[in-house]
Amino acid sequence: KAGVTQTPRYLIKTRGQQVTLSCSPISGHRSVSWYQQTPGQGLQFLFEYFSETQRNKGNFPGRFSGRQFSNSRSEMNVSTLELGDSALYLCASTLDRGNYGYTFGSGTRLTVV
Amino acid sequence: KQEVTQIPAALSVPEGENLVLNCSFTDSAIYNLQWFRQDPGKGLTSLLLIQSSQREQTSGRLNASLDKSSGRSTLYIAASQPGDSATYLCAGKRSGTYKYIFGTGTRLKVLA
Numbered sequence: 001k002a003g004v005t006q007t008p009r010y011l012i013k014t015r016g017q018q019v020t021l022s023c024s025p026i027s028g029h030r031s032v033s034w035y036q037q038t039p040g041q042g043l044q045f046l047f048e049y050f051s052e053t054q055r056n057k058g059n060f061p062g063r064f065s066g067r068q069f070s071n072s073r074s075e076m077n078v079s080t081l082e083l084g085d086s087a088l089y090l091c092a093s094t095l096d097r098g099n100y101g102y103t104f105g106s107g108t109r110l111t112v113v
Numbered sequence: 114k115q116e117v118t119q120i121p122a123a124l125s126v127p128e129g130e131n132l133v134l135n136c137s138f139t140d141s142a143i144y145n146l147q148w149f150r151q152d153p154g155k156g157l158t159s160l161l162l163i164q165s166s167q168r169e170q171t172s173g174r175l176n177a178s179l180d181k182s183s184g185r186s187t188l189y190i191a192a193s194q195p196g197d198s199a200t201y202l203c204a205g206k207r208s209g210t211y212k213y214i215f216g217t218g219t220r221l222k223v224l225a
Contacts, residue, residue, distance in 0.1 A: 004156075006156075031211070033211075033212060033213075035215075042215060042216075042217045042218070043202070043204075043215040045212045045213075045214075048211045048212055050211070055211050056210070056211040056212055058212075088154075090156055090157065092157075099144075099145060099164045099165055099166075100145075100162075101145065101147045101159055101162035102147060102157075102159065102204070102213060103159060104149070104156045104157040104158070104159070105156050106155060106156040107155070107156045109154070
């Protein structure tokens with residue numbers, strides 16, 4: 001059974017550019033959540049999608065956006081990149097909101113220069 | 114606002130020791146609790162999930178328990194090995210919410 005797949009694994013971008021990260025959940029999982037991890041802030045919740053709808057959003061500026069497709073794959077986009085956006089971006093999938101745990105992908109390491 | 118504290122922040126022990134990692138939530142209304150390990154630069158690997166009707170879970174040398182009345186969880190690692198060296202994170206979810214709130218982690222080093 002394939003796990004959660006995140007692409008790309010590493011990215012280097014310049015300030016002001018935009019970036020799109022991809023996450024393919026475990027087959028059958030309909031909920032995808034995104035987290036940002038930095039040494040100073042730890043794991044911070046970005047947003048969660050279920051059946052192509054954003055159900056919850058964290059405290060991030062509007063430059064951070066996402067979407068989910070009908071096959072449950074999800075993308076997140078960051079526009080006008082800032083140096084502080086450098087982080088490990090992790091996505092996690094789960095069956096639904098209920099009594100289920102997360103399965104995480106390996107993450108995308110974004111470096112903004 | 115829900116906050117999660119993990120104690121200790123870092124721990125270094127000789128191989129073979131039994132150890133306990135602690136996690137506490139400011140809001141004790143936790144529905145699910147999950148423990149993860151993270152190796153440097155990698156994603157999170159799920160270790161144990163305590164669901165709403167459960168109080169503890171065991172897997173091999175690992176045992177996790179959750180006291181919902183106090184909002185505290187412990188992860189017990191028996192007979193620690195150098196391969197257990199990693200950061201351990203707890204995460205809790207309240208009923209009716211869609212997200213897990215994470216602790217800041219305990220960085221464990223097991224010395225051979």
